[in-house]
Amino acid sequence: MAFNFDPGVMLDTLPMLMRGLKWTALITVGGLFFGFILGAGAGLMKLSRGWAARKFAGAYVETIRGTPMLVQAMFLYFGVPMALGLRIPPLVAGIVVIAVNSGAYIAEIVRGAVQSINIGQFEAGRSIGLTRAQTMRYVIWPQAFRRMIPPLGNQFIISLKDTSLLAVIGVGELLRTGQEIVAVNFRAFEVYLTVGLVYLCMTMAIAHALRRVEKRLAARVRR
Amino acid sequence: MITIENLHKNFGGLKVLRGISLHVDKGQVVCIIGPSGSGKSTVLRCINRLERPTSGRVVVDGHDITDPSTNINLVRTEAGMVFQQFNLFPHMSVLENVTLGPRKVRRLERGQAEKLGLELLAKVGLADKAASYPDQLSGGQKQRVAIARALALQPKVILFDEPTSALDPELVGEVLEVMKRLAREGMTMVVVTHEMGFAKEVADRVIFVDQGVIQEDGPPHEFFSNPRNPRLRDFLGKVVSHT
Numbered sequence: 001m002a003f004n005f006d007p008g009v010m011l012d013t014l015p016m017l018m019r020g021l022k023w024t025a026l027i028t029v030g031g032l033f034f035g036f037i038l039g040a041g042a043g044l045m046k047l048s049r050g051w052a053a054r055k056f057a058g059a060y061v062e063t064i065r066g067t068p069m070l071v072q073a074m075f076l077y078f079g080v081p082m083a084l085g086l087r088i089p090p091l092v093a094g095i096v097v098i099a100v101n102s103g104a105y106i107a108e109i110v111r112g113a114v115q116s117i118n119i120g121q122f123e124a125g126r127s128i129g130l131t132r133a134q135t136m137r138y139v140i141w142p143q144a145f146r147r148m149i150p151p152l153g154n155q156f157i158i159s160l161k162d163t164s165l166l167a168v169i170g171v172g173e174l175l176r177t178g179q180e181i182v183a184v185n186f187r188a189f190e191v192y193l194t195v196g197l198v199y200l201c202m203t204m205a206i207a208h209a210l211r212r213v214e215k216r217l218a219a220r221v222r223r
Numbered sequence: 224m225i226t227i228e229n230l231h232k233n234f235g236g237l238k239v240l241r242g243i244s245l246h247v248d249k250g251q252v253v254c255i256i257g258p259s260g261s262g263k264s265t266v267l268r269c270i271n272r273l274e275r276p277t278s279g280r281v282v283v284d285g286h287d288i289t290d291p292s293t294n295i296n297l298v299r300t301e302a303g304m305v306f307q308q309f310n311l312f313p314h315m316s317v318l319e320n321v322t323l324g325p326r327k328v329r330r331l332e333r334g335q336a337e338k339l340g341l342e343l344l345a346k347v348g349l350a351d352k353a354a355s356y357p358d359q360l361s362g363g364q365k366q367r368v369a370i371a372r373a374l375a376l377q378p379k380v381i382l383f384d385e386p387t388s389a390l391d392p393e394l395v396g397e398v399l400e401v402m403k404r405l406a407r408e409g410m411t412m413v414v415v416t417h418e419m420g421f422a423k424e425v426a427d428r429v430i431f432v433d434q435g436v437i438q439e440d441g442p443p444h445e446f447f448s449n450p451r452n453p454r455l456r457d458f459l460g461k462v463v464s465h466t
Binding site for chain 1: 271273296297299300303304306308310311312313314323324327328372373375376
């Protein structure tokens with residue numbers, strides 16, 4: 001059978017992918033929201049004076065960065081329910097996997113950004129009587145946060161693409177939806193090409209938005 | 224106001240301070256001079272515990288800062304600090320820099336804190352810069368803001384850590400003027416400096432620190448005109464030949 005490319009299939013596929021796109025967006029945004037909370041917590045723990053907190057956060061980051069996300073997803077979705085005796089809804093599993101995974105990388109982003117702030121800023125904060133926590137909140141964090149924006153944007157794009165791995169645990173996101181369409185029409189070339197283009201559009205849109213944010217921040221810093 | 228007894232400070236194996244004892248009375252202006260690496264900045268940083276003394280006692284306004292039960296945040300509000308590198312908060316306006324302490328530590332309302340902040344900025348001659356950001360200011364202006372920020376907590380003593388060393392020469396004068404005014408108003412000041420002119424003119428006492436100990440301690444006229452210590456004589460000879 002000769003292969004003939006049919007662009008019409010791509011146009012027909014696109015609306016069918018929208019449901020998957022919605023899940024992908026939801027999992028990415030939800031996962032990164034919780035991932036940022038986890039990452040900020042773990043990153044600050046890595047910087048804390050407490051030995052136990054530092055070790056705990058360090059172990060979390062090492063474990064997650066040292067294992068494939070695909071394994072983490074399958075362990076959470078298939079493994080953990082066997083131990084606990086309860087099923088986790090796919091959407092929840094997806095958000096948890098993205099949150100836990102991105103959290104480990106975000107922890108390093110947060111730690112690096114905070115450590116990049118001149119020690120003199122910390123001393124100045126302490127010298128006017130602020131506590132450690134107040135110095136972090138009012139002096140260090142606002143400066144560190146600006147430095148986190150470029151690497152966080154990068155993580156945003158990585159996590160968005162990583163959601164496609166959730167297809168293997170049956171989360172009905174973009175790639176999974178594409179697989180389901182191929183199972184019916186057998187047009188793998190057109191469908192996966194369309195899926196890829198949809199990812200590309202999203203990552204380009206994020207990258208563009210980030211460049212604008214960075215430009216505005218740079219202008220404000222130079223002020 | 225400040226009593227230091229047999230203060231030692233080691234950084235790893237390096238003995239930076241080897242037994243400093245010093246008493247500063249209320250209203251006194253004490254200048255600490257000495258070659259770089261002599262430990263003079265470390266003495267200052269031990270007074271508000273930015274460095275933890277290895278041994279010895281430091282008492283500030285009746286609070287023993289080496290006692291772990293002392294509320295160090297409280298003591299730091301009594302001992303303001305001005306840094307060589309200014310260390311202004313770059314993400315805050317000049318007024319916000321000055322009012323952060325009063326608002327978060329003294330719990331003043333924004334309006335009250337801003338009133339105080341504007342008064343202090345006027346005092347250092349920068350009322351018109353309240354809305355500016357640190358990177359719009361010259362070095363001298365930055366340091367004057369830093370002085371206003373330290374004053375905002377109404378401290379009993381201000382510690383100056385080489386406040387003019389990072390400034391272009393033509394900007395040194397405006398900072399020294401502000402410091403002289405503070406001295407005349409009776410502020411207790413401990414100033415680590417290389418400005419011998421300032422020490423001569425303003426200090427009640429000058430202290431020469433070298434190799435982690437106080438080599439000489441006396442009123443400036445005696446100190447500069449008749450230095451007994453050979454190391455001091457050597458040091459003054461070098462400094463004067465450069466200025």
